[in-house]
Amino acid sequence: MAEEIILLDYWASMFGMRTRIALEEKGVKYEYREEDLSNKSPLLLEMNPIHKKIPVLIHKGKPICESIIQVQYIDELWPDTNPILPSDPYQRAQARFWADYIDKKTYVPCKSLWSETGEKQEAAKMEFIEVLKTLDSELGDKSFFGGNEFGLVDIAFIGFYSWFRTYEEVANLLTIVEKFPKLISWAQRCLKRESVAKTLPDSDKVLKSISDHRKTVLGID
Amino acid sequence: MATEDVKLIGSWASVFVMRAKIALHLKSISYEFLQETFGSKSELLLKSNPVHKKMPVLIHADKPVCESNIIVQYIDEAWNSSGPSILPSHPYDRAIARFWAAYIDDQWFISLRSILTAQGEEEKKASIAQVEERTELLEKAFNDCSKGKPFFNGDHIGYLDIALGSFLGWWRVVELDANHKFLDETKTPSLAKWAERFCDDPAVKPIMPEITKLAEFARKLFPKPQA
DSSP: OGGGEEEEEOTTOHHHHHHHHHHHHTTOOOEEEEOOTTSOOHHHHHHOTTTOOSOEEEETTEEEESHHHHHHHHHHHSTTSSOSSOSSHHHHHHHHHHHHHHHHHHHHHHHHHHHOOHHHHHHHHHHHHHHHHHHHHHHTTOSBTTBSSOOHHHHHHHHHHTTHHHHHHHSOOOOHHHHOHHHHHHHHHHHTSHHHHHHSOOHHHHHHHHHHHHHHTSOOO | OTTSOEEEEEOTTOHHHHHHHHHHHHTTOOOEEEEOOTTOOOHHHHHHOTTTOOSOEEEETTEEEESHHHHHHHHHHHTTTSSOOSSOSSHHHHHHHHHHHHHIIIIIHHHHHHHHHOOHHHHHHHHHHHHHHHHHHHHHHHHHHHTTSSBTTBSSOOHHHHHHHTTHHHHHHHHHHHTOOOSOTTTSHHHHHHHHHHHHSTTTGGGSOOHHHHHHHHHHHSOOOOO
């Protein structure tokens, strides 16, 4: 079964983490292939010619692109183990809405948080704080975004947790821990799941990698 | 099911609202259409979609569902025993349909709209070229997805047909505005034929807005700068 599923990914990608978590949740064996984003493999370019981005899930030679689409695909293929989407249509719509919200609202500012400086970075900070506020409010006193069960929206956002320390350091985004205790408890709860603990990289490793990249590639001190 | 309380907040001119309407028609669901006033947002809209404050919003038994593609999937799932299936049945085909629907919204539509908002001829030309390129990809996607059948979804219109087909009115308006044909028998033979079939579909025909009305609305939305 392992050779039937290949995942082209990058270790620190919060998007790739979604797909890895979903595969782990289902107990599905797969081959992980690390991509060098500065030198993308011919396979990546062949399998995702439109966006040329990771993650790319290749199942029996056929590519599936876009992380939330991959997670739903995995959930539909293995519906009986640890369901990721709820069964109720309204709850499913809510889960998709919030996963879509996270995608729409984080992609641009989160990149700017670590790749920009000055005004652009400040603007990105404001945007990201708004996202955290909204998600914090949506989570409320629930254990997970969907209620009592770990699901799509948790998978959509948890990867960002491994980047919080990086954002705090590099963007001077003070204490996500202090400002959003509910989100932090939620993240800790998610980390108790083996799929998440296995997948999320060490926060300090992410910080070091980004700090190095800022210095050597972007020329930012 | 027909007596269930279904409302749709939207506007006659909106592509995204049209997606929800088509899905409701496909499933023969009766609903109350709440037309938003141009230039302002109703209390109900703001209350039902506090995050994005946008239409369409489907309100089913007082519970709001937002985002057109999510609404279409919801309609398919909540009324799964009525009418044809909107999403393809195989998980791989669903993933491909979702991928292209996202591409249409995130890339294709953005370049289409930029034709209307372009400042000057150079910008317009560049936007036109981009739409040409992206439409070529959709032509290929159609051939791959339809596998020789009349629609992206096969024998009947489905999720991806709805995602792209809802744009056909506006697409025609842009073609007229730019004096440039994107959909034609030589450049996009498959899509050109598909467009006709889509517009003729009984779930679509009664709700496709008139091009002249849309063009007039476009002039209001995208006023031309004074010479």
